[in-house]
Amino acid sequence: MKMDTRVFPDLEALSRGALDELLKTMGDAVKQRGRFTIALAGGRTPAKLYELWARAESEGAHTPWDSVHLFWGDERFVPHDDLLSNYRMAREALIAHVPIPADNVHPMPGPKEFKTPAEAAEAYESDLRKFFGSGAPAFDLQLLGLGVEGHTASLFPGSPALEEKKRWVAAVEAPAKPSERLTLTPVVLNQGRDTFFLVSGGDKKEIIEALRNEPESRLSKYPAGRIKPAGRVMWFLDKAAQG
Ligand code: 6PG
Numbered sequence: 001m002k003m004d005t006r007v008f009p010d011l012e013a014l015s016r017g018a019l020d021e022l023l024k025t026m027g028d029a030v031k032q033r034g035r036f037t038i039a040l041a042g043g044r045t046p047a048k049l050y051e052l053w054a055r056a057e058s059e060g061a062h063t064p065w066d067s068v069h070l071f072w073g074d075e076r077f078v079p080h081d082d083l084l085s086n087y088r089m090a091r092e093a094l095i096a097h098v099p100i101p102a103d104n105v106h107p108m109p110g111p112k113e114f115k116t117p118a119e120a121a122e123a124y125e126s127d128l129r130k131f132f133g134s135g136a137p138a139f140d141l142q143l144l145g146l147g148v149e150g151h152t153a154s155l156f157p158g159s160p161a162l163e164e165k166k167r168w169v170a171a172v173e174a175p176a177k178p179s180e181r182l183t184l185t186p187v188v189l190n191q192g193r194d195t196f197f198l199v200s201g202g203d204k205k206e207i208i209e210a211l212r213n214e215p216e217s218r219l220s221k222y223p224a225g226r227i228k229p230a231g232r233v234m235w236f237l238d239k240a241a242q243g
Helices: 011-033 044-058 086-093 117-132 202-213
Strands: 004-008 036-040 068-072 074-076 141-144 169-173 180-184 194-199 232-238
Touching: 004 011, 011 036, 011 044, 011 141, 011 194, 011 232, 044 086, 044 194, 068 086, 074 086, 117 169, 117 180
Parallel strands: 004 232, 036 068, 036 141, 141 194, 194 232
Antiparallel strands: 074 180, 169 180
8 A cells, every 4th residue: 555654763753754744734733623632642752752741841832721621542441540651651651741631631430430341342442422512522632543454443353343334432352461441443543634653673573574565555454554535644654664
């Protein structure tokens, strides 16, 4: 498939490049629509971006935090203070260091709020509906990662959530630890205005090559290749992932 890639020497440079684009996207969204909605990702690649965003703020960047709304593309079904929580990662790297209003932070709920992942998924979907209205939301920006087997968000190869046609948020069993997770479905992820895939490390070389070599005309074997919104999709790679 065709990939609009930006290749950087290392994770730090990749994260700076992605942050520059993120800030531009944010500026445009706030100017045009009065707010910036972003779906965050878990993983060690975006963690660096969040740290740099927080650092940029302390060095005088001017994020209009009142107009920024943070959502999550996927989450492990663990308490918010758990080490494995994607929310916790973003809180420690970014949220705790910037003046974003608490009401603008929309984490996926966990087992402290709901007994089962299915109930939590339903509740998050209903929060999204309250915020965005009835049509599937188009995030101004969705950050996505890539797993070595082609997963993105918590959409793993073979997951029934990939075939979802109605629900915005699904509870899934991932072949990874922890296995109980919530994820946005392609119903939402295929609406995004801007999508940044953030991919670093030599272990991603093969999957990047496999995605690149897939024919455009065929439905991708890989979840990441099934995310094809009409908006801009950019791939931020470090040299190691590019191969
Ligand atoms: C998760 C992450 C996951 C991640 C990829 C890439 O909740 O498990 O969202 O999907 O994005 O595994 O992670 P790295 O950036 O650490 O390679």
